[in-house]
Amino acid sequence: MRILGDIIELHQGGKIETMLKHPIVNKEDLAKVYTPGVAQVCEEIARNQSKAYELTTKKNTVAVVSDGTAVLGLGDIGPHAAMPVMEGKAALFKQFAGVDAVPVCLDTKDTEEIIRIVKAIAPTFGGINLEDIASPRCFEIEARLRAELDIPIFHDDQHGTAIVSLAGVLNALKVCGKTLAQSRIIVNGLGAAGLSVAKMLLKAGAIELIGVDRHGAISRDMEYDNPHWNELAAMSNPHGERGALSEVIRGADVFIGVSAGNILSLSDVQSMADDRIVFAMANPVPEIDPVIAAPFVRVLATGRSDFPNQINNVLCFPGIFRGALDCGATDINEDMKLAAAQAISSVIDPADLNEHYIIPDVFDVRVVERIRLAVMEAAYRSGVARYEPLVVSDVH
Numbered sequence: 001m002r003i004l005g006d007i008i009e010l011h012q013g014g015k016i017e018t019m020l021k022h023p024i025v026n027k028e029d030l031a032k033v034y035t036p037g038v039a040q041v042c043e044e045i046a047r048n049q050s051k052a053y054e055l056t057t058k059k060n061t062v063a064v065v066s067d068g069t070a071v072l073g074l075g076d077i078g079p080h081a082a083m084p085v086m087e088g089k090a091a092l093f094k095q096f097a098g099v100d101a102v103p104v105c106l107d108t109k110d111t112e113e114i115i116r117i118v119k120a121i122a123p124t125f126g127g128i129n130l131e132d133i134a135s136p137r138c139f140e141i142e143a144r145l146r147a148e149l150d151i152p153i154f155h156d157d158q159h160g161t162a163i164v165s166l167a168g169v170l171n172a173l174k175v176c177g178k179t180l181a182q183s184r185i186i187v188n189g190l191g192a193a194g195l196s197v198a199k200m201l202l203k204a205g206a207i208e209l210i211g212v213d214r215h216g217a218i219s220r221d222m223e224y225d226n227p228h229w230n231e232l233a234a235m236s237n238p239h240g241e242r243g244a245l246s247e248v249i250r251g252a253d254v255f256i257g258v259s260a261g262n263i264l265s266l267s268d269v270q271s272m273a274d275d276r277i278v279f280a281m282a283n284p285v286p287e288i289d290p291v292i293a294a295p296f297v298r299v300l301a302t303g304r305s306d307f308p309n310q311i312n313n314v315l316c317f318p319g320i321f322r323g324a325l326d327c328g329a330t331d332i333n334e335d336m337k338l339a340a341a342q343a344i345s346s347v348i349d350p351a352d353l354n355e356h357y358i359i360p361d362v363f364d365v366r367v368v369e370r371i372r373l374a375v376m377e378a379a380y381r382s383g384v385a386r387y388e389p390l391v392v393s394d395v396h
């Protein structure tokens with residue numbers, strides 16, 4: 001980790017800027033790039049709106065939209081303070097997938113207003129990455145935008161996290177010689193990330209999965225104000241177990257934390273089954289200090305880049321949007337998400353899998369390309385691709 005002064009220095013004036021594709025050095029250039037020449041292009045798009053994909057930045061540009069209410073694990077720190085994270089995501093989009101991304105931090109927490117604003121800016125973008133919007137509001141915002149817009153809408157904290165977690169869990173279980181269906185799995189923190197992680201693991205074959213939030217395990221015997229918890233309770237925790245994390249974690253094979261820093265004790269970890277797997281994914285501070293936990297777990301992962309096994313949605317969002325944009329997808333659907341998870345786990349040859357290598361490195365250039373190809377194929381097969389997938393990558 002760099003010292004604070006270096007990090008502040010790196011953020012002076014922000015982290016991204018606009019670059020020109022064509023120089024403007026004389027009046028001839030000016031007349032083509034801007035008025036009067038540009039008017040012909042405008043008229044062409046006015047006659048045929050789909051030309052916007054060909055003649056504007058729409059084809060390769062996404063908005064990273066946040067209201068600043070669930071920024072990393074820092075909570076509701078507001079739109080101004082959220083900006084460095086959204087700029088960071090925009091930088092990662094460009095670095096890893098060649099996608100141009102614009103951070104958009106909104107000074108409103110009103111669900112209807114956020115939906116209205118995103119719909120109003122949508123003509124500019126080929127996709128929308130929703131980010132760090134608190135649950136349960138984030139679910140309605142995403143669902144409504146998916147239904148009402150014809151470009152991919154993807155809440156990364158939900159789906160990007162779930163996709164990478166599934167890829168990591170599948171590989172970690174292989175290392176431990178266990179299966180999803182036979183494992184006891186605890187998902188701690190049932191907000192945007194946790195609910196989506198839990199549902200994706202259940203869809204992939206998990207059975208004994210127990211969701212836990214601040215007040216303990218979510219059980220079908222209880223009625224919750226949060227309808228998403230009632231929905232999860234009905235499909236998980238088959239024996240209706242109740243109790244605090246320290247109780248239900250006993251005998252667990254897998255712990256996945258997307259909750260808050262330092263909430264998992266070493267004795268909780270020690271009460272788990274042999275060959276235990278711990279994904280302490282809260283950012284910036286994981287559920288347990290990895291240095292303390294490492295000697296007591298078989299596979300350990302965090303959301304951080306300074307330890308092995310980084311389980312972070314950065315492994316997913318550049319590739320999934322690259323694929324979606326390259327085939328003009330109108331949606332990012334379940335088939336595409338599953339294809340992305342399988343693509344990530346497939347990057348590691350089974351012979352190379354081990355405790356410290358269950359998930360590929362974010363700098364492994366195979367990751368984005370594998371996800372891109374898998375996502376385009378899934379989009380095409382499921383009927384949400386506007387045009388034939390681009391088979392040759394122009395990313396690298």
Ligand SMILES: NC(=O)C1=CN([C@@H]2O[C@H](COP(=O)(O)OP(=O)(O)OC[C@H]3O[C@@H](n4cnc5c(N)ncnc54)[C@H](O)[C@@H]3O)[C@@H](O)[C@H]2O)C=CC1
Pocket residue numbers: 070071072073074132133134135156157158161188189190191192193194212213214215257258259260261263281282283284302303311312313314
């Ligand atoms: N590694 C990764 O790729 C990702 C990590 N995260 C991290 O996961 C955490 C949650 O993020 P979101 O789901 O977006 O936030 P959220 O605000 O939607 O949900 C957080 C949930 O955790 C619960 N929680 C808080 N403290 C808890 C505790 N002590 N025990 C049990 N539950 C507790 C809250 O009640 C809430 O339901 C954050 O730290 C975030 O940085 C989120 C997305 C991706």
Ligand SMILES: CC(=O)C(=O)O
Pocket residue numbers: 071072073132156157282283303312313314
């Ligand atoms: C990684 C991420 O999206 C988060 O911690 O919120």
Ligand SMILES: [Mg+2]
Pocket residue numbers: 072131132156157
């Ligand atoms: Mg996030």
